[in-house]
Amino acid sequence: MLIQPQPPRAFLTALMLLLPSMAAAESLGELHLPTVLSATRLKQPPAEIPGSMTVLNRELIQASGARSVPELLRLVPGMHIGYRRGNQANVNYHGTNVTEARRLQVLVDGRSVYRSGLATVDWAELALNIEDIDRIEVFRGPNTAAYGANALMGVINIITRLPLETQGTSLKYTHGKRGVRDWYARHGGGDMQHSWRLSLASQQDDGFDHDEDGNDYRDSLRSSRMNLRHLWNLTPNQSLDWQLSASETSRQHPYDYSTYLDHEDGNSLVDRAINAHQPDADVRGRDFATQGLWKLDFNPDHQLQVQAHAQHLERLRDWRVCDSPVVFSDRLRQLNSLSQLAARRVSSYLDKPNRRETLDQYIDRYLSSAGETYTPQMQELANQLLAETTQYRGSEPACWDINENIRETRFQVEVQDSLRLSPRLRLLSGGSYRYDRVDSETYFSGALDNTIVQLFSNLEYRPHRRWLFQAGGMYEDDHLIGGSFSPRLATHFFIAPQHSLRAVYAEAVRSPDMYENNADWRYQVRNLSGPVSGPVTLYSHAQGPGDLDQERMRSRELGYHGSFHQLGLQVDVRVFHERITGMNSEPLKIDNFLPNNDSQIRFKGVETELDWQATRADRIRLTHSRIDYDATSRYDQRLTAHHSGSVAWLHQWPHGVNTSLLYYGADQLNERRFERIDSRIEKKLNFRDDTSLTFALVWQYRLDNEALTWDENLYDSPSHLYLSAGLNF
Template structure:
């Protein structure tokens, strides 16, 4: 991190913005409207006395990574109002991850469990920030792909295997570590993941890859081309995954149910198209289409078996961007998403209709501009409608009053102001006003101050408010509990709420890059509709939790060819644990990982990753000590490795890689006592360009 003679609020940011815009990476979920109400809340902070200031804002961190997702402004990571982890293409490749969800094990504070969903809707991974998992669906984190929300409306959370995306098409992933409702609204409750795909201009030509290994196989073909001002990319892939072993190697009970793993085989076909048309020097039109489909299994022994079940998901998105003077930008984005599950569910009572569908339509507008030399503002609005149909999963097959489509409507306005008070002091302030058809209107503000103590050391202090709106599942069950024959006087369900305060440090000591964070989060109105005790207590917003902890990540070169990255997180939770909903032990005492990469020469590269996590709370109140299942899932550790060689094959760039996951062949449980991960998994990957 060397000083420069540039101006960070102009020269450095202008270079960064031009670079990212030329790569078409500035494609965040971009609400807007002609409503100036919220914008006016931030305008008083703009001090005209600073309009000509900051001409000597030199020195600050020319080589600091630039992020897009924290406030919807392009910012060096040390000027963002929240902590952000960036997973670039090289990091993703070095991880050797098979599923996209596995990549997030590298993020400080992130908890990932393999195929942890037994609710028969899907067999998928759980990805959760700071634990707080009371069901196998992690529903308190927003996930975006190129600014398009893939947060599921039915149960909340994300169905990772159903996303229409191939890992090799990802340019980078930005993880906002902390609430960000000020920028992305409800459901950005604990964190935000923004997955940014590669622009077609960066993927010209053709490539093909084949992976084959233990119970797994995948083929991917990609072609990028250009015609006049149009650049485009097409990706097609097919993946077969036999999932977990059929039997649990170390069952906690000899009862047959606890000795068998879940049905989780998958056959996934993906097709993607992305195009960009340069209309003129200022205007660009981008459009995307994606599809994910194929047969899936989900269910458990002696309970439900899914038969004739297929998944079919697709989206269409169009984004118009206009570059304005002074590095401003106006974007208008619209997209349609549709997810379908077709299947029959069979149990001892017969066959039930397992069909489900979810549709989302959204329109966003966003405007970025600089009213003074010391300030930048982004503001905008969004409107959205979700339609969900799932009679079996919502328990309404026999209830004509509830049967049919369930609608969820949302509208929001937001604004964020970045103000360089002086060269070493930066203020970010913003908020969102959001109204939804389930819980009404909420206001979620944020305030953060970044102080560049020296060019190599920055301290951040921030406070924000966040909410999580009920899922369709939770809203329907509120209607059930408030029926005349149940608890008609039950208070209406309210959104979950969070007050989050964090103190962060970003800097460089010698050659070591450091990112350290202390957090203090207060959660209230936590929703519980599954526990029968909730209505009797008079409230579906079942509990509160106070979470305190730390996160650390450092990156350092051991030599010119060897680099190490280490991440550590931990903390504790205090909760009233009302109605049997237990949050107290939901945050692991520690969770850390170590990555070592080595570039042997121009052809050979290797990586070794070690993961370890302390014991975690068993995700159920139905544990039974008499059958050998305790309150906790014991801690675990595993080791992954990758070795690759690049060379020319018949004049074509080619890479061959060997990946081994869980080298020690450890059979441990994640999240539940009936969820044992596979043992050692090895595969060979061959990729060539032509």
Template sequence: MGLVCLLPAGAQGGDPFFDDIPLVLTASRLVQSPLDAPAPVTVIDRDMIEASGFTTIHDLLRLVPGFLVADIADGSPSVASHGLGDAYDRRIKVMIDGRTINSPLWGDTKWDNLPLRVDDIERVEVVRGPNGAAYGVNAFQGVVNIITRSPATESGGAVILRRGRDGFYDYGVRINGAGDAALDWRLSASRRSVVNFESHFEDNPPTQRLHGAEKLTRNVANFNATLQLSPVDEFGLQLGISAGPSWRGGPDYLDFPPHEERDRSLYLQAGWERRVDADTSVSLRYYRQQERAEGDWTVLEKDAGGVLQAYLGSRDSEVQRDDLELQLSGRWSPSIAAMLGLGLRSERARSLSLFGRDDWLDATHAQLFGSVEWRPVEALRINVGGTLERHDYSGSLFSPRFAANYAFSPDSALRFSTGTAYRAPTLMESKAFQTYRDGDDIRRILFRSLEPLQSERLRFIDLGYVAHFRPQGLTLDARVFREYYERFIDDRSCRTFPAGFDFDQLEPGVRANFMKDACPNREGPDFKPITPGQKAFYFFNANDFRMTGAEFSIDWRRDGWGRAILSQSFIRIDEGEPYSDRDIPDSAPHATTSLLLIKELPERWRASLGYYRNGEYYWMNGGDYIPRGERFDLKLARRFGAPGSDSEFSVTALSVKGKYPDFHNGKYRHQAHLFATLRIGW
């Protein structure tokens, strides 16, 4: 893909990165037009980011056809593509400037603790479908590549002040180097605090309500620099940190009372690129990622006599990831271009509460990836590529793809692609032994690994059409697809009992069911539950099923008037009987809609409206039923100051209809947000 963190700077002299149909980087690791890309790509550009009013990065994915977004009151937000979502969005690969940021623990993205703020983002590229051929395992349902603003695209500085209801604030500052030397640099920092959830079960009578909250405070700093070593050599460096407390839980939850948790995330990204000519480059990149979570609370549980017993719950964990990647790309002839790369990764994690041991668990991952693009005639492009890899959790895997793009005109093309992608079991799915403890005694088991898991496999067929109707200012991106899921990794409950437990002491009505559902006992004498027979969850390869879908996105713009972006998705999951989880076929709403209207007004005013609608669906494994719903966001802004200063005052209302169900209809109501923003640039 080249050194992604450097490309936007080099591209600003070539407007194609910012045209009506911009060049994209993420579909095949090569710079190309969406008309030539072997996979469907949505670009959320800076104009859309500003108009949306969103202050969190995961919310931006509401603008992508078929994507579902949920904040979760007792954990990080989750994102799903075409359903199958739960508390851990481990089927979507997420990157920042080409650097994978999914956590080694669950494979999810810690959206609420990214060392990055929305104001630092230039654009977001989303591959709406499997892309294992380019990125290997876990680029399963899609790829999200968050591309930050290059130091070379800005100068001066800015101060951003946001303040709103329920104590919300977001204060940020950005400064840039002078921009007249070989070294360009950008430094941004912020402090943000928000209440996402206020009360649980608020629709119940007052005497039955459970009151709790989720409040987050985050301090973020990010440094980005590029150094032009020679006319063809460039070095890039990025550093970032995010840290802060979260207040979670409710006073009526015996096992999750109010408490404070703390998160910290650090990253380092360094790379060198030599760009010999427009088609030939070599790049070497190194990434380092560290995450630490801390937090414990007192769990209360009634014993057989009804007396409350106390022990400790904890989420303490630490993970590290190191990546090294070499990539070569070039053109063999006027009709053939190729890319070849090698990647090495090391992952480490430790957590007594998650794995039942204090030492580090290590895993390594190696991959060889490449693609060849052949243009036999002017109108036809054929792309063949794949990734061969070896992973400690999944063994050897090969993810191939074949794609053909036929151009009806310079502004329209039809795409056909087919291939295979895999999702390897995560560290938690492979090694979990999550417990609550009282000293050396294990009081409760939550998640556990009982058997070796096979990687999930997805085979797909995709037919797409991309066109730009220049006289009308209209861009259309539409596709239909069918995906076949195999060896889907799910979790199932079983009941935990200590070694030698006497089932005869149970009531006759429950004895048979408890014996049938009992977990295999592997804990030994340290397992001393206060209440034998509580549920634990283990992972297994479940049934196969099929997903069929269609989606389109229309982007219309007219100078002096504004812009409208409409996205629509239709999904059906079937042929999976009997389902391991009855929520699988209902995990995708049959239809989702998003609409972003941007209206330019006189005197440098601008108004925008965001509309998001979903059919009913289920969040799986920890979530619950979500009814049909719609959300409206409004933003009114006025630019001021000298042209190019980017100074603006705005008022934003997110979810103007008020609170709405999020992730679990029976428990959570997401807060509406109303805030004002003052941005002063120079």
């Protein structure tokens, strides 16, 4: 039975205060309506896209005071932000598994940063600075028809500023509580033919203050980034846009190797051995990428572009672990290969102080509840292992070095053609080829390659000024998975030129990535010490099934988009019903690695977004999402908030003073309430036409008393403060 929580009170209060004031809006004249790119790959005004699009523009990004992209995405209705630890954010649209974010395609200037090896987006390691972002376009809903698998739930396209918009030199430093120490430096130059920008940045903070037991929490982040962009207008109708980016990241990570035999007193030989080696398992990350975009305008109705990119990512983590010598037992290894659950239960059986069941009864009960059969072969191995394990309790541990290093490389080339066939008919078509390689002796016992070929198209037909029809689709052939086709159909009826009602039907897929489907996860043992001799092999081993199917979604959407020019108001409403089948929702740990296609989830609800330029000095923005869901997996039942949303008020005062006040709320994120008020005040001092000094103070205050996503994510104070100073010349 699903809990139906109530909307956060502060959110309802903000709505009641702000909505009545709409009647007093003054006429602002003609409103400039930007086009968006991330829906169908065609340039379209918001009223014509086949779905809902949230655009976070430069003004809103700056006013938010956010230091990271995940924090910016709190402004997107239906987007749920979770934290595994202070340096590891997870971004999910509508929810699903709280620790994994596998179902969003994320692009930076059209280049995918979705990691093919580990099936995720590593937000901390992105070689991207907030100061370089022009806008973020978020397509809310399945978009496999335009961007292929992994765009199952939506697309986040981060678009950086053009070099001509960032001429001169900019220096910025940010200092604040919780160890915030950021700096940013940028210099740009050139002219209308050649323009370029180089930016360097560093970001650091201390993460959460302590865990639920009051212990210091090692989850700080240190990151350095470099970005170079050069735009060359080769001819009046031809351009070449080239970028180079790199980042290096260090993230604290606690010792998280789970010993096979537990030691509750904390002072066992194993515990003392672990402490003697100071086995903090920090993560070092490196990210390198280069990309180029060539555009050719044959005429105003025909454009061709070719985009290519190459990227290499590294996540390096090595540390020393200690455990009972029994982890090298042949019996344990054989039992674990038959049932990981049975192998774990032999260990937990020893920790039961008052056992009323035999070992066989104990294991059989757990395996039956999990749908497994306790076979005679398992029984024999389990009882032999129990006798062997008992003699090792309290013995001297074995210690050795392990690593979780992984390197991923990608090359991709894409061709796209946009052609207006007639005043009523427009066609976009293209294709791409992608090569992925992942290399890890731990996760894959070596290297694994994959190739993906995509063919896509979108047809736009306007038979009448009040009607617009769109049909699009993508065929994708994944060498490791197979082929799939994702269609989308959309109809728009225009009440007025910038007011449309839409109906959208879409099918989408998500391909299981290498980690889920093809893992060969085993730890290599090096520098072994302790009471073990001869060749050794660690018992733990996780093997991907190799035959996982694609996850599949069917989505139905009704919506409205309206732009009230004279009021400076834009409204978007999305009513949706989404069903995903064949989901892989199981945890993917080495001792519990059971990926399958057995789960499904259904979402239905409504999302509303309102952006109002109330006066020339005031901008008010409201978002709200209400979602009902029904999930078969308990892991997918924890991150979806029934009610969530945001309120923002931006005001320009005289004498170069700007302020912003923002509220974020969600009634349950991993079963925890989240409410926060953010405020920012900025003062700009202009010395000459091209020289200015800007000070900005950001204050964040949590209105709830909950941990953030997990029990251990706690701060000493609900208040967070940081100050920035920026010089432009």
